[in-house]
Amino acid sequence: MGRLLKILGIALGSIIALALIVVGTVYLLGTRRIAKTHDAPTEPELALPTDTASLARGAELGGSLGCRTCHAPDLGGSVEDAGPFALFAAPNLTSGRGGRGGRGATFAAADWERAIRHGVKKDGRSLVIMPSEVYGHLTNEDLAALVAYLKQVPPVDREIPPFEVRIVGRLLVGSGQAPLLVAETAPKDPHKVSVPRDSSVERGRYVASIYGCGLCHNPSFSGGKADGGPPDGLPASNITPEGIGKWSEADFLRALREGKRPDGSQINEQMPWQAFGKMGDDDLHALWLFLKTLPPKPYGQR
Ligand code: HEC
Numbered sequence: 001m002g003r004l005l006k007i008l009g010i011a012l013g014s015i016i017a018l019a020l021i022v023v024g025t026v027y028l029l030g031t032r033r034i035a036k037t038h039d040a041p042t043e044p045e046l047a048l049p050t051d052t053a054s055l056a057r058g059a060e061l062g063g064s065l066g067c068r069t070c071h072a073p074d075l076g077g078s079v080e081d082a083g084p085f086a087l088f089a090a091p092n093l094t095s096g097r098g099g100r101g102g103r104g105a106t107f108a109a110a111d112w113e114r115a116i117r118h119g120v121k122k123d124g125r126s127l128v129i130m131p132s133e134v135y136g137h138l139t140n141e142d143l144a145a146l147v148a149y150l151k152q153v154p155p156v157d158r159e160i161p162p163f164e165v166r167i168v169g170r171l172l173v174g175s176g177q178a179p180l181l182v183a184e185t186a187p188k189d190p191h192k193v194s195v196p197r198d199s200s201v202e203r204g205r206y207v208a209s210i211y212g213c214g215l216c217h218n219p220s221f222s223g224g225k226a227d228g229g230p231p232d233g234l235p236a237s238n239i240t241p242e243g244i245g246k247w248s249e250a251d252f253l254r255a256l257r258e259g260k261r262p263d264g265s266q267i268n269e270q271m272p273w274q275a276f277g278k279m280g281d282d283d284l285h286a287l288w289l290f291l292k293t294l295p296p297k298p299y300g301q302r
């Protein structure tokens, strides 16, 4: 009996020791991945526009791309304690005290570009959570308009602590369970050349890319559980003609502006219609034209 207990004790001890080694290794892997630096080639000179039309375009993007969802409605940054997962901290983007914009020359156009397009911080480490996977598709023209606009939003004084990835977050990164490090998913070869703002399918394809429709609705837009979406997220709807083919353009506009389907039912807010609904009529129209050209696919088929 005593011997059996001893053997059991040794077995249990070994299992615990092994588990600790595995967890420790995954934790260290996560920590190393977080500390890793990434290349982020920036434009030699991203010329920031000063004309009213470009600043208006920047304001449109600053509202519709969802920056305000994470960085607070006034862009002054927000903090949320997500327990053992992370201290979620989206920095103050304004020129107020504690703001990125307030550092003037020390947070230059290239630093904005590195963050938005490549998901990389000034020190070369990856940003966490921010969707550069999508923003990386912005053309130089749109990116410059956005940055020019951000540099002149009203200053907000708010000190935001650095983002902290805590133990559960590090384990998720180390085991590759969550695509938290955005520099790893940002497009390697961003499309930088301007896309004319007209009512063409090409324009619609571009609009879909910068709002990431294909990230949640899947690359074929047929919906289902997204590879790139939040792990506990709702499955997205089929937005190929198989799904919304019977909708009119007015139905589509209402869905994106008011979050209502043709039958009056509410679209869940995991579909970021509140932000997307702020895009201009012309871009919504081009997006609609593009979606209509998609091959119809049954729900969830890639
Ligand atoms: C899903 C949430 C989310 C959205 C949406 C988002 N951000 Fe961020 N952003 C973050 C977080 C979190 C950080 C800090 C991450 C870190 O420090 O690792 C950050 C950091 C930044 C930084 C700072 C980079 C640095 O080096 O300090 C800039 C600039 C930035 N975001 C701009 C934007 C802009 C512009 C938009 C909209 C086009 C945007 N963000 C949308 C979450 C978000």
Ligand code: HEC
Binding pocket: 207, 208, 211, 212, 213, 214, 215, 216, 217, 229, 234, 235, 236, 237, 238, 239, 243, 244, 252, 255, 261, 266, 267, 268, 269, 270, 271, 272, 276, 287
């Ligand atoms: C962050 C993830 C996400 C992104 C990005 C996203 N969607 Fe969605 N979308 C969803 C989810 C989830 C639903 C289902 C909501 C529900 O079940 O109420 C949805 C539903 C919809 C619907 C309602 C269709 C129906 O019959 O239920 C439309 C239309 C739609 N999305 C269009 C778009 C377009 C166009 C884009 C790009 C501009 C886009 N979505 C980007 C997640 C997303």
